[in-house]
């Protein structure tokens with residue numbers, strides 16, 4: 692049920708953090724994986740690590756990295772063409788690339804800063820999904836669309852209104868698309884991680900990180916390994932009857948009133 696041999700997954704922001712963890716989990720389950728990222732040296736380092744994993748474990752899937760800035764629709768279209776040229780198809784798409792933007796009060800936020808976060812965390816997901824949906828429909832193939840939202844979509848997070856707003860918006864997008872694409876057998880879900888130590892989250896104040904840790908029910912912060920399984924589950928037939936859902940992976944941070 693979790694064997695993804697023959698499956699092709701696309702992971703945006705797959706060159707580090709949570710996206711790289713998704714890519715590892717998917718490869719370990721037999722899928723081929725295309726990772727997209729802006730930074731070419733990070734792409735090369737991630738690709739070498741993923742290829743080493745494939746070689747060490749004699750995994751059946753292939754892996755490739757493609758340069759893509761997800762805030763540019765043209766860059767997305769080009770990366771998608773490159774991905775199809777390499778793997779011939781895409782079965783699942785993890786729209787994971789994102790960022791938190793500046794830490795600032797809403798009334799001090801310029802339109803430029805606000806729009807940058809909207810472009811990165813919301814418009815990029817729409818622009819990434821569009822060619823994937825067209826491709827799945829042209830093939831009349833089932834598929835899986837997954838966005839990385841955040842517990843910030845549900846909880847109040849001061850100083851990062853654009854982040855919370857965009858992460859909540861993709862939850863709405865997830866429900867709308869789940870309905871729109873249901874008859875085409877394309878499932879659409881959102882993953883809502885709590886605090887996970889990555890390049891992005893290391894920029895948050897120590898006090899905030901300590902508070903997140905205290906709020907996990909085990910007292911431990913989640914690791915990147917904790918992110919691998921959900922990608923496998925949501926790409927696999929095991930999740931075929933799950934759509935429009937927001938799946939929280941936060942060690943209990945959002946249910947523990949510490």
Ligand SMILES: NC(=O)c1ccc[n+]([C@@H]2O[C@H](COP(=O)([O-])OP(=O)(O)OC[C@H]3O[C@@H](n4cnc5c(N)ncnc54)[C@H](OP(=O)(O)O)[C@@H]3O)[C@@H](O)[C@H]2O)c1
Pocket residue numbers: 703704705706707708709710727728729730731733734759760761762787788789790791811839840841842883884885886887888889890891892
């Ligand atoms: N870490 C957490 O605690 C946490 C919690 C909840 C949700 N999330 C979400 O998880 C996702 C991944 O973040 P992370 O924590 O794993 O941080 P990360 O390690 O900093 O990864 C961010 C990824 O996004 C890519 N990216 C950023 N801007 C991009 C752009 N314009 N075009 C293409 N790729 C871009 C980065 O690649 P380049 O550097 O090459 O651009 C990188 O691969 C984000 O959507 C984030 O909001 C994280």
